[in-house]
Amino acid sequence: MQLEQPRPDETPGEHIHIVSPKVYGTIFVALLFLTAATCGISYVDLGVFNAVVAMAIACTKMTLVVLFFMHIKYSNKLTKLTVASGIFLFLSLIGMIMSDYISRAWGRW
Amino acid sequence: MSDTTITANRAATETESAHHPAHPSFQRHHFESVSQQFDATNFAMWLFLLTEIMFFGGLFTSYLIMRNWYYPAFVEGSHHLSIFWGTTNTAVLITSSFTMAMSVYSAQMKQKGKLVMYLVLTFILGLAFLCIKGIEWHGEWVDHHVPGLRFSDADFLNPKLDADVYKEYHDAPLSPEMAQNTEEYFFLYFAMTGMHALHMIVGIGLLGFIIFRARQGAYTSGHVTFVENFGLYWHFVDVIWIFLYPLLYLISRHT
Known part of the structure; x- marks a missing residue:
């Protein structure tokens, strides 16, 4: 104890x-x-x-x-993974939104 | 936060036995150790920053889409910003991030005088950033570039009205329809820099509290968690500006 x-x-x-x-x-x-x-x-x-x-x-x-x-270079794996997943999620969302916008036939832009 | 000292806690342990193990005053007693407390709060701070990424991400995505839709309006709108003030502010903010990093170092080294000095420098640089932002916003108010409150698209229907900008960029007049869309640019400009400035104001407020506590020696007795986590917030706000600066000021110089 x-x-x-x-x-x-x-x-x-x-x-x-x-x-x-x-x-x-x-x-x-x-x-x-x-x-x-x-x-x-x-x-x-x-x-x-x-x-x-x-x-x-x-x-x-x-x-x-x-x-x-x-201090991410010196932090533990959990924190590194957290930061990486945040950036990945952000890029995924932007990527999906942009692919939607550029593939619609709304024209004029 | 309990103000009892480590010695008092040690004495308490002897009477309270295993139900209340000895720990430094800054360690909340639901944590096993200071290092566990640090890891847990650090992780929580990062989770909060992820929600902030999503929050600003919405604004950045709107900017991306609107800029593609109303490209000429966004380019000519951007020409009315001051690259001098934008660059100066970037340097001010980066310097404040450096002094903040040095604050964390001073707290780790338990140097109270240096900690307070670096925190005060960070505080002053934060205020300087807001003052410069205020100068820019004032300019936009004078030029009738504040959407909703005081906006006119005259500068974009007839670019020669603003002689300084015209001399540098020789912008062609926009069609009345496109000229109206410059309001979209300035709306996003104010939404993004305004939300960023709001984060700065919150940060400066917290800094005032931290300076107050640091002068009492609260962060130079081994308790760096709060300074470290506030530093993460401050650097995050810096990172947001690192992206706002090229997007709003720089990338539209050449069309």
């Missing part, structure tokens, strides 16, 4: 991976760089690829924030 009790001196630091300020700083600089890049590229005419590049950079920034600032 005694063994099952938590140790009173247990602190979260013992099992949580502490991300160092160096990592946070690197990610911060990368995010600012990507912001400058996406802004700069928008001034270049790439046709339809303007939107593609902008969204690719936004997805990269999101990945950096989620993995490092939100």
